[in-house]
Amino acid sequence: MATKSTDYNFHEIEPHWQSFWEENRSFRATNESAKPKYYVLDMFPYPSGAGLHIGHPEGYTATDIIARYKRAKGFNVLHPIGWDAFGLPAEQHAVKTGTHPATNTAANIVNFKRQIKALGFSYDWERELATTDADYFRWTQWIFLQLFQRGLAYVDERPVWWCPELRTVLANEEIVDGKSEVGGFPVERRNLRQWVLRITAYAERLLADLKDVDWPESTKRMQEAWIGRSEGAEILFELENKALGPLKIFTTRPDTLFGCSYMVLAPEHPLVETLTTPDNQSAVDAYKKKAAAKSDLERTDLAKDKSGVFSGAFAINPANGAHVPIWIADYVLMGYGTGAIMAVPAHDERDFEFAQRYSLPIPQVIASPEGETKLPYTGDGTLINSPGYDGMAWPDAKKKITADLAARDVGKPTVNYKLRDWLFSRQRYWGEPFPIVWVSEGDYAKVKAAGTRALPVEAVTFASGGQKFFALPLPAGALPLELPEVQSYLPSGNGESPLANVTAWLEIWFNNETGAAVPASQPRPAGDAWLRARRETNTMPQWAGSCWYYLRFLDPQNPGAFASPEALKYWGVPDLYVGGAEHAVLHLLYARFWHKVLFDLGVVPQAEPFKKLFHQGIILGEDGEKMSKSRGNVVNPDTIIASHGTDTLRLYLMFLGPLEAMKPWSMKQIEGVHRFLQKVWRECIAADGGVNAKISATAIEPAELTKLLHETIKKVGDDIEALRFNTAISQMMIFSNALQKTPVVSRASMLAFVQLLAPFAPHLAEDLWERLGEKPSVQHAPWPKFDPARLTATELKLVFQVDGKHRGDQLVRVGLTREEALALAKANPRVAPHFEGKAIRRIVFVPGKILNIVTQ
RNA sequence: GCCCGGGUGGCGAAAUGGUAGACGCUGGGGACUUAAAAUCCCCUGCCUGAAAAGGCAUGUGGGUUCGAGCCCCACCCCGGGCACCA
Numbered sequence: 001m002a003t004k005s006t007d008y009n010f011h012e013i014e015p016h017w018q019s020f021w022e023e024n025r026s027f028r029a030t031n032e033s034a035k036p037k038y039y040v041l042d043m044f045p046y047p048s049g050a051g052l053h054i055g056h057p058e059g060y061t062a063t064d065i066i067a068r069y070k071r072a073k074g075f076n077v078l079h080p081i082g083w084d085a086f087g088l089p090a091e092q093h094a095v096k097t098g099t100h101p102a103t104n105t106a107a108n109i110v111n112f113k114r115q116i117k118a119l120g121f122s123y124d125w126e127r128e129l130a131t132t133d134a135d136y137f138r139w140t141q142w143i144f145l146q147l148f149q150r151g152l153a154y155v156d157e158r159p160v161w162w163c164p165e166l167r168t169v170l171a172n173e174e175i176v177d178g179k180s181e182v183g184g185f186p187v188e189r190r191n192l193r194q195w196v197l198r199i200t201a202y203a204e205r206l207l208a209d210l211k212d213v214d215w216p217e218s219t220k221r222m223q224e225a226w227i228g229r230s231e232g233a234e235i236l237f238e239l240e241n242k243a244l245g246p247l248k249i250f251t252t253r254p255d256t257l258f259g260c261s262y263m264v265l266a267p268e269h270p271l272v273e274t275l276t277t278p279d280n281q282s283a284v285d286a287y288k289k290k291a292a293a294k295s296d297l298e299r300t301d302l303a304k305d306k307s308g309v310f311s312g313a314f315a316i317n318p319a320n321g322a323h324v325p326i327w328i329a330d331y332v333l334m335g336y337g338t339g340a341i342m343a344v345p346a347h348d349e350r351d352f353e354f355a356q357r358y359s360l361p362i363p364q365v366i367a368s369p370e371g372e373t374k375l376p377y378t379g380d381g382t383l384i385n386s387p388g389y390d391g392m393a394w395p396d397a398k399k400k401i402t403a404d405l406a407a408r409d410v411g412k413p414t415v416n417y418k419l420r421d422w423l424f425s426r427q428r429y430w431g432e433p434f435p436i437v438w439v440s441e442g443d444y445a446k447v448k449a450a451g452t453r454a455l456p457v458e459a460v461t462f463a464s465g466g467q468k469f470f471a472l473p474l475p476a477g478a479l480p481l482e483l484p485e486v487q488s489y490l491p492s493g494n495g496e497s498p499l500a501n502v503t504a505w506l507e508i509w510f511n512n513e514t515g516a517a518v519p520a521s522q523p524r525p526a527g528d529a530w531l532r533a534r535r536e537t538n539t540m541p542q543w544a545g546s547c548w549y550y551l552r553f554l555d556p557q558n559p560g561a562f563a564s565p566e567a568l569k570y571w572g573v574p575d576l577y578v579g580g581a582e583h584a585v586l587h588l589l590y591a592r593f594w595h596k597v598l599f600d601l602g603v604v605p606q607a608e609p610f611k612k613l614f615h616q617g618i619i620l621g622e623d624g625e626k627m628s629k630s631r632g633n634v635v636n637p638d639t640i641i642a643s644h645g646t647d648t649l650r651l652y653l654m655f656l657g658p659l660e661a662m663k664p665w666s667m668k669q670i671e672g673v674h675r676f677l678q679k680v681w682r683e684c685i686a687a688d689g690g691v692n693a694k695i696s697a698t699a700i701e702p703a704e705l706t707k708l709l710h711e712t713i714k715k716v717g718d719d720i721e722a723l724r725f726n727t728a729i730s731q732m733m734i735f736s737n738a739l740q741k742t743p744v745v746s747r748a749s750m751l752a753f754v755q756l757l758a759p760f761a762p763h764l765a766e767d768l769w770e771r772l773g774e775k776p777s778v779q780h781a782p783w784p785k786f787d788p789a790r791l792t793a794t795e796l797k798l799v800f801q802v803d804g805k806h807r808g809d810q811l812v813r814v815g816l817t818r819e820e821a822l823a824l825a826k827a828n829p830r831v832a833p834h835f836e837g838k839a840i841r842r843i844v845f846v847p848g849k850i851l852n853i854v855t856q
Numbered sequence: 857g858c859c860c861g862g863g864u865g866g867c868g869a870a871a872u873g874g875u876a877g878a879c880g881c882u883g884g885g886g887a888c889u890u891a892a893a894a895u896c897c898c899c900u901g902c903c904u905g906a907a908a909a910g911g912c913a914u915g916u917g918g919g920u921u922c923g924a925g926c927c928c929c930a931c932c933c934c935g936g937g938c939a940c941c942a
Contacts, residue, residue, distance in 0.1 A: 226938085657869060668880095
């Protein structure tokens, strides 16, 4: 039943239809359907305490329009939503208040859900999930175990960013300008035991497969740059002290080998200690100490001011036997390549700067084609001063020299990536626990010998207190491994998570066959399967849950698998994925990595998770600045829904400008959009609440109106497909303006128009649809078709130009010839004077468009 | 420094190489009304002009073309990303 109001009462209409959809389960997607499928996905939100931001409904409205449009086009549409619910804010709140983060998270979800429901999105709520649900994260843990068993997860003691204020470790990407991204607190280096995922093993494929996805170019470029592939060679330099073994360096320019005048080791390079001569020991030690104390910010800031220290040692250039000094400098990073370089100051800006500062020789080995060369020279050229290679173009020399070194066994072609392995653990409470226990070498050997467990080829171990521990996975049947209750959510402060304080959970007798556990304080249960074990205390980062949620939506209640093979086959991956550009690298790269691992396991049928990706733009405050509490320019969706209704909000968000553009909010403009909806209401509904008298089933409406309707059907459909919602709305406004001027309109035309509006303003459309005499719901009606024959006009406007300038125009019949057009131009009093008496040099005639008379 | 976007009226913006400014907002004038709101109609890039009309206009300067907001070159400004990765 439609509402009874006589005017456009969105306060009544919107909740009414929202309940209707809920009661009728209108947007449920079934996994059994003969229809073609369409999967449209939003980046699921983190349910923060602050509630929905206006940026959420922007992207969500866009996907909702697509979802509703595709349903009308006959697709079985999957449009789900869930909650990326693990996260630092809930944990910090727990630390402050002592309440369990789950309590706070649940309350935030309730609020988010209320807000999202008020927006009228056509989500299939029966597929709702949260990454914090045990039924969900058991599969996050399961996927982790697959990575573990394939040797893609390992443990490493490594320097990580520790934030004393947050009492936690942060990933590189969580640090901005040397401070924590959350809160802006200072960070420092600490060595801690970490889980690391071997994403670098997939670097090549993550790079290569970018060509197969329909993503914004800028995002692809960002991922390319992040992966940072470069081709070069590893070259071995003999040291003067041959006992120390060769020094291995990486270079992308082996062709400049003859220009090497010194070597540089990163301060953390293992050879620094052994090759430094006694005379230089104290200077080197001092330098190492200074470099270690520098934060990333300082290292970057000091980039223009290179520093280093001479080690006293010399290396021998394998090309010409030259003895070159070895320096220690922090402009060389231990984390990339081999942590050592050959310096070629004549052809590398950084080496040049360093050589100048320390008065090192700068021999030139590449000549520019112009002859005269200003150093450093990094452009194209040919080799000089390189006996045996002089005159060769540098790319050829690069290949030749690399091959020659390889033949002598002192070098080989190598590819390096900037991409580092993914630091995957956090010393926090509120995250997925690792399904791993640590056991002794002896127990591990027994388990391995039994051959009943899937273990990595190379055992994952770590050493502590003179003892070596071995990582043993929980059996899949023991998942999920849930978080224990804790006394305090405060991190232990020594770098371990609060879980380290829960002794009964931590120190256990572990049943290797079932995964069962008994506190170690109790007697060891009977049976060979019971081992003494200590649980892993790290938890997973927030990225883990968002790496694969798009797959769980396919089959969210499945108790036996993360999704059934049938569901994976039917739904596949999202056809469209919409979310913010801030996830261009991390989330989207991590998810691609996991997906490829699942693909290699044979459990998902395609190599890429997100075929088509789109980023919605940021909405600025009315003052044109970024929305923020401190500026007081934040727009709350609840407020707008109360004052104008969600149909107006949705329409306005889409009318603002191109979806991908950054654009300012405007309260004035929203009035215009609201007026449009009121106008549509008035064109359908009379003042008494009945159907507008100008609408009738038998009405013969003006032909231009019918033509405009067909144009509108075409444009709105095309624009929705291309995510150009702003111009689709413009076109509907043009049609409504025409409606208002027409004395009569056929019921069929009005219904078609209501259908076009339905994806944008679904509540209003449902009400009008029923009031016009149709059965709900409008979404079940097939999308209107346009008749191409109706689009062709009999008359067109022909523009006359003289020398490219617009001088007049005239309605002409279709199919006018060049001669007829010229005759019209000559007869046109506005046009003719501009070329009369001049020699016509050329006539350009584009039928139906333009006649250009060129006289010069 | 490098890599991406983007610069169009008073404002948000439209424009397969073919009438620049659709649509919306704002502003002005008018109709309806006792009045107001709402609604409807007309005007609204800049300059000259009473008007008709003409000239100038898409960040700047060049170029290609019968014709450029759109293509090419150089530069300026704004936004985003990366930043000693050898």
